Amino acid sequence: xxxxxxxxxxxxxxxxxxxxxxxxxxxxxxxxxxxxxxxxxxxxxxxxxxxxxxxxxxxxxxxxxxxxxxxxxxxxxxxxxxxxxxxxxxxxxxxxxxxxxxxxxxxxxxxxxxxxxxxxxxxxxxxxxxxxxxxxxxxxxxxxxxxxxxxxxxxxxxxxxxxxxxxxxxxxxxxxxxxxxxxxxxxxxxxxxxxxxxxxxxxxxxxxxxxxxxxxxxxxxxxxxxxxxxxxxxxxxxxxxxxxxxxxxxxxxxxxxxxxxxxxxxxxxxxxxxxxxxxxxxxxxxxxxxxxxxxxxxxxxxxxxxxxxxxxxxxxxxxxxxxxxxxxxxxxxxxxxxxxxxxxxxxxxxxxxxxxxxxxxxxxxxxxxxxxxxxxxxxxxxxxxxxxxxxxxxxxxxxxxxxxxxxxxxxxxxxxx
Amino acid sequence: xxxxxxxxxxxxxxxxxxxxxxxxxxxxxxxxxxxxxxxxxxxxxxxxxxxxxxxxxxxxxxxxxxxxxxxxxxxxxxxxxxxxxxxxxxxxxxxxxxxxxxxxxxxxxxxxxxxxxxxxxxxxxxxxxxxxxxxxxxxxxxxxxxxxxxxxxxxxxxxxxxxxxxxxxxxxxxxxxxxxxxxxxxxxxxxxxxxxxxxxxxxxxxxxxxxxxxxxxxxxxxxxxxxxxxxxxxxxxxxxxxxxxxxxxxxxxxxxxxxxxxxxxxxxxxxxxxx
Numbered sequence: 177x178x179x180x181x182x183x184x185x186x187x188x189x190x191x192x193x194x195x196x197x198x199x200x201x202x203x204x205x206x207x208x209x210x211x212x213x214x215x216x217x218x219x220x221x222x223x224x225x226x227x228x229x230x231x232x233x234x235x236x237x238x239x240x241x242x243x244x245x246x247x248x249x250x251x252x253x254x255x256x257x258x259x260x261x262x263x264x265x266x267x268x269x270x271x272x273x274x275x276x277x278x279x280x281x282x283x284x285x286x287x288x289x290x291x292x293x294x295x296x297x298x299x300x301x302x303x304x305x306x307x308x309x310x311x312x313x314x315x316x317x318x319x320x321x322x323x324x325x326x327x328x329x330x331x332x333x334x335x336x337x338x339x340x341x342x343x344x345x346x347x348x349x350x351x352x353x354x355x356x357x358x359x360x361x362x363x364x365x366x367x368x369x370x371x372x373x374x375x376x377x378x379x380x381x382x383x384x385x386x387x388x389x390x391x392x393x394x395x396x397x398x399x400x401x402x403x404x405x406x407x408x409x410x411x412x413x414x415x416x417x418x419x420x421x422x423x424x425x426x427x428x429x430x431x432x433x434x435x436x437x438x439x440x441x442x443x444x445x446x447x448x449x450x451x452x453x454x455x456x457x458x459x460x461x462x463x464x465x466x467x468x469x470x471x472x473x474x475x476x477x478x479x480x481x482x483x484x485x486x487x488x489x490x491x492x493x494x495x496x497x498x499x500x501x502x503x504x505x506x507x508x509x510x511x512x513x514x515x516x517x518x519x520x521x522x523x524x525x526x527x528x529x530x531x532x533x534x535x536x537x538x539x540x541x542x543x544x545x546x547x548x549x550x551x552x553x554x555x556x557x558x559x560x561x562x563x564x565x566x567x568x569x570x571x572x573x574x575x576x577x578x579x580x581x582x583x584x585x586x587x588x589x590x591x592x593x
Numbered sequence: 594x595x596x597x598x599x600x601x602x603x604x605x606x607x608x609x610x611x612x613x614x615x616x617x618x619x620x621x622x623x624x625x626x627x628x629x630x631x632x633x634x635x636x637x638x639x640x641x642x643x644x645x646x647x648x649x650x651x652x653x654x655x656x657x658x659x660x661x662x663x664x665x666x667x668x669x670x671x672x673x674x675x676x677x678x679x680x681x682x683x684x685x686x687x688x689x690x691x692x693x694x695x696x697x698x699x700x701x702x703x704x705x706x707x708x709x710x711x712x713x714x715x716x717x718x719x720x721x722x723x724x725x726x727x728x729x730x731x732x733x734x735x736x737x738x739x740x741x742x743x744x745x746x747x748x749x750x751x752x753x754x755x756x757x758x759x760x761x762x763x764x765x766x767x768x769x770x771x772x773x774x775x776x777x778x779x780x781x782x783x784x785x786x787x788x789x790x791x792x793x794x795x796x797x798x799x800x801x802x803x804x805x806x807x808x809x810x811x812x813x814x815x816x817x818x819x820x821x822x823x824x825x826x827x828x829x830x831x832x833x834x835x836x837x838x839x840x841x842x843x844x845x846x847x848x849x850x851x852x853x854x855x856x857x858x859x860x861x862x863x864x865x866x867x868x
Contacts, residue, residue, distance in 0.1 A: 208806065320801070366715035373718050393718035394799045405801035520801045528803065532790040539786050543779030571828070572776055574768035 209344050214315050221308045224301055231298045238294070250584045251564040253557075254591055261561070261591055265552065268587040272579070274550060285552040293545035294570070300538025306531030310524035319343050319350040319521040324431055325358040326413040326514045330381075338519075352402055352519060354382040361513040363410060365469055369437045374406050376515050391517070407516035410434055412442050412460055414476060415510030421503060431514050432460050439467035441477070455481045456506070464493075471511055480506060546571040550580065597713075600650040603643040604668070608703050610640025615700050618693035622751075625760030630689050634682055637675055637696065644672055657716045660729045664706035670852075671699040674737035681741065687765040688773060691744030698740055719799035728791035735784035736852060739820075742777030743845040745770050746838035753835060771833050774841055775824075781848075782820040789813055808859040812851040819844050 185205055189196040196205075203210030254261045265285065266276060274287035321338040323331050331337060333352035341350050360377035375392035380399055389397045389404075397404040411434040418426040432444035441459035457479040463472040473493075480488035480500055487500035498506045550567040565584060569576035617633030620626060648659050648669060659665035674695060682689040749770040752761045764770070792810075793803040804810060823840050826832035832840070855861060 368715050370715050371718050372715065394721050396798070396801065403801060518801050529794075532794070536783075536787050536790060539783040543776070543783050571779070572772045574766065574772040575776070578769070 206342060209315060209318070209342055211345050214312060214345055217308060217312050217315065221305060221312060224305045224308060228298055228301050228305060231301065235294055235298065250581070251562060252584075252588055252591065254561045254563060256556075256559055256561065264590045265563070265587065268583060268590055269550065271586075272583050274548075277549070285554070287550045287552075289548040290541075290545040291547065293541040294547045296538045296541025296545070298538070300535050300542060303531045303533065303535025303538055306527050306534060308531075310527035310531060313524040313527070314344070314522055316344045316346045317523045319347050319519075321350045321352075321519040322407070322516060323356075323519075324409070324514050324516050325356070326429065326431075327358050327361050327512050330355050330357040331517070350519070350521070353400060354380050356380055356404070356517065358515055358517075359388070361410065361515045363434070363469065363513075365438075369469075371408075374408070374410060374515070376406055376517070378404070401521060403520045403522070405518040405520065407518050409516035411444065411514055412462070412471075413510070413512040413514045414458065414460060414508065415512070416456070417507045417509050418454065419505050419507065427509075428456075429510075430456065430458060432458065434469070437467075438469050453482055454487070454500070454504075454506075457481075474511055476508065478506070543571070546576075548576055548579075550583075596650055596654045600647050600654065603646040603650065604707070607640045607642075607644035607647060608700070608707070610636050610643070611696065611700050611703065614640060614692075615696040618690075618696050621690065622693045622760075625758075627760075627763065630692070633692060633696070634679065634689060637692070638679055641672070641675060641679070644668070644675075648672060651713075655713045655715075657720070658726070658729070661714045661716070661720070662712065663709040667702040667706035667709075667853075670733045670736050671702050673733045674699055674740050677734070677737045678741055685773075687769070688745070690764055691741065691748055694744035694747045695740055698743075722795060722798060724791050724795035724798065728788055728795050731784045731788040731791060732852070735781050735788055736848060738777050738781035738784055739845050739848050742774050742781060742841055745774035745777060746841040749774060749838045750835065767834065771837060774838060775827055775833075778820060778823055778841055778844065781844075782817070782824060785813070785817050785820060785848075789817060807861050809851065809855050809861040812847075812855050816844070816847045816851045819847050 185196070188199075199205050203212065207213055262285075269276070269287040272289075274289045275291070277286040277288045277291075320342040321335070322340040323338055325331055333355045335341065335349035335351050338350065343350055357379045358376055359379055362373075362375050362377075364372040364374075366372045371393075373392060375390060378389045378391055378397065380387045380389065382400065387399070389399075391397050391404060391406045393406050393408075396406075411432045414430045414432060416428050416430065418428065420426075430444065432442035434442060441461050443459050459477040460474065461476070462468055462470055462474050464475045465473055475491055475493045478488060478490065478492050478498055479486060480498060482500070488498045488506075490498065492498045492506075492508050494508055494511065496508055498508075500506070546569050548567060548569040550565060553564045555562040555564075565580070567576060567580050614633045614636035617629040617636065621629040621633065648665070651659055651665055651668075655661070655665075659669040678692060678695045682692065748764060749767060752764050752767060752770065755761045765773075792813075796805070796810075797803045823832075823837070823844055826840070827837055
């Protein structure tokens with residue numbers, strides 16, 4: 177969902193309501209799904225479409241005619257008695273990958289190489305155009321949502337139950353149309369403490385159907401056009417029960433984020449509205465004996481505050497209680513995993529892949545297969561033919577001139593001149 | 594651990610050969626001794642053998658390709674660049690002198706890698722799949738192309754400045770150097786396009802989005818646009834020669850910033866693989 181979640185923006189709004197109003201008006205809090213960004217992309221699309229039209233028109237109108245005059249890179253004189261020199265000329269050029277352009281006869285011969293590659297620029301820009309169109313469509317209609325789920329919990333699939341969402345300019349709410357239950361969650365680590373794998377066992381409920389899936393990093397689940405991704409965010413959910421005299425017990429769940437190393441604690445706080453007047457800061461150690469990500473002998477360093485005053489600061493083991501000043505107790509009753517899931521509904525993806533393929537192909541054609549033309553003017557004298565040769569490439573003219581010299585040398589050798 | 598000892602030994606052997614090769618190339622340019630060029634080339638070629646062993650041993654020990662830690666990333670980029678350079682040097686002998694730019698930069702990258710954390714890092718959970726391999730492979734090839742293009746541009750400027758000097762007169766003509774600089778910029782653009790495209794597809798598979806304006810994504814786009822700008826200026830505005838050579842140097846700087854600076858100074862998704 178990006179670096180700045182809903183809590184960040186809510187805090188900003190509370191702190192600076194006027195500034196936030198301006199930011200929200202200009203849609204700077206969601207730049208890439210804003211109207212003005214969409215307009216900017218549309219302008220790029222228009223520019224690309226004009227470029228494609230202009231280039232295509234030029235290519236269609238292009239005629240491979242010989243120029244009236246050209247700079248001759250070399251000329252040779254061939255005796256009229258030399259047999260089949262025209263065929264040898266063809267052979268020399270075809271051996272270098274050139275194809276005759278005019279059927280011969282007349283004064284001029286024209287050879288071309290990579291004629292089809294002239295369309296490379298059009299193909300490349302068309303590919304970019306496809307990507308931009310797909311981006312516009314996606315930016316306008318895409319839907320992205322994000323939830324935290326404790327193991328055993330079910331996400332309703334409704335927009336209002338998403339923790340964060342990012343929808344396109346023309347997209348409405350993001351209702352999945354199905355429920356998702358997190359059956360199981362299994363993190364795995366390398367010996368270096370890095371995450372090796374995060375996988376979630378899911379059950380998807382759609383009307384009367386129940387379908388089980390296993391979700392892992394890099395292997396999303398697709399259901400009813402929605403992609404479900406395993407997020408990097410995960411950790412432990414700690415459950416505390418607040419018991420006060422004369423009041424019903426209050427159960428609170430605390431979602432703690434995983435640390436990068438096993439000798440660091442899981443830290444975090446409450447997600448959602450606080451159910452009590454107390455705030456709890458906690459550092460959870462799954463194993464108090466030795467550093468570990470897995471629960472063996474769990475304990476939490478707990479600070480309980482009420483109205484800014486610290487009521488408790490100490491370590492609480494699992495199933496133990498923390499007593500605060502007025503006799504209230506917090507009992508550590510539950511440990512569970514939580515995992516974050518991302519839901520994405522993208523549009524225009526086939527266009528994206530088509531665009532990528534076209535742009536890569538086009539770029540390849542432009543810079544690996546430059547278009548080249550060679551002109552030969554043949555003039556008849558009394559006892560010989562004078563052949564003048566020149567050429568043009570749409571790129572790398574100096575390298576092409578060297579190639580022309582090599583062809584000329586080969587031709588001279590073949591004609592035994 | 595025994596295996597990694599062999600990796601270190603073969604790595605230092607490769608560096609030694611590259612040092613000698615660099616000295617010979619620089620000697621050639623400084624003292625205009627062309628014969629040292631071929632010897633320098635041979636040293637670079639022979640150095641590739643222990644270098645290949647280094648990468649292979651590292652790959653086997655780590656269980657993944659050389660694209661996570663800084664030393665192996667730099668080392669693999671150098672390997673690809675030198676392979677490309679040697680092929681070009683074989684096919685177009687006149688361009689061998691550009692090794693006096695390519696080799697020092699390669700040696701610098703190897704040196705930076707040697708003094709970085711050499712520890713083996715395990716594969717992050719999202720670093721899998723064929724698109725990642727394509728993305729990384731083409732990024733390295735693009736970096737190599739741009740580095741060789743830089744060599745052409747630098748020699749263009751040197752030859753332009755030292756016109757009339759016997760050594761520089763023996764180099765390819767200014768037009769040829771300019772054209773090859775253009776060609777490698779074009780190839781760099783093609784490979785960079787493939788790298789960015791493959792990276793976007795891999796990002797979608799791993800994180801559910803093709804593009805998130807991550808710093809390294811943004812900078813790779815800037816580099817791509819700059820290369821495109823260079824190519825458009827050449828094609829449609831007749832930019833060539835001195836101006837084009839300087840712009841190629843700017844393109845190289847941007848590509849180097851994208852690959853070697855941004856992952857270290859900013860928090861990016863690619864920071865996962867840089868320690």
